[in-house]
Amino acid sequence: MTVDRICVGAIAGAFGVRGEVRLKSFCSDPADIATYGPLTTEDGKRSFTVTLTRPVTGGLGARLSGVITREDAEGLRGVTLWAPRDALPLLPDEEFYHADLIGLEVVDPGGAVLGRVRAIFDHGAGDILEVVGGKDVLLLPFTRAVVPTVDLAARRIVADPPASDE
Known part of the structure; x- marks a missing residue:
């Protein structure tokens, strides 16, 4: 990017x-x-x-x-x-500037597209990725458990969203 x-x-x-x-x-x-x-x-x-x-x-x-x-x-x-x-300083591994994450494609572990990162929020308890795919909006905690892979070179994030209670 x-x-x-x-x-x-x-x-x-x-x-x-x-x-x-x-x-x-x-x-x-x-x-x-x-x-x-x-x-x-x-x-x-x-x-x-x-x-x-x-x-x-x-x-x-x-x-x-x-x-x-x-x-x-x-x-x-x-x-x-x-x-x-x-x-700006270079960041250590596994740290990212928000600007680098905005617009990245988000896929699930099977490769199905969930959407793209539209925004990142931090309300004090850690970053939340806002992922938009069509009319769907997902809010994902930016933790290793939910977001195991960020590949800036491929412009892709692999996310394993928590199961929905619906």
Whole structure:
């Protein structure tokens, strides 16, 4: 897969009156968001150097280059921040960037197609894969028991969903 940028965070709104933002980091170590060089908006039209200022409720306080006033900061609410893939660390075996999993075909152990990964959710108890096949939507725990194989080269995941109680 050739995803050249990875979403590493989002701006949750303004913090204070001097252009600071409340930043939600999607990095395993939240402070790493400031180490990946200039971050861009999803469309690539704006670029920011991030300087962390302090921990705040629900994220990190940060200054972004070019953001001076509270109004500037508030205008960025909801904007996602993207880092170049080559600035991110290589992951150990059996760890994956979410961007690498989105769109992969999911098959059962017998090879029957279940669908494609549309999204990955993490509500605190571990990742959940949302797999869509036609009108069917499966939510699968991203555990070795349920997802024994992820083959990025073949762009395929083998999943053994738990039996349905229907």
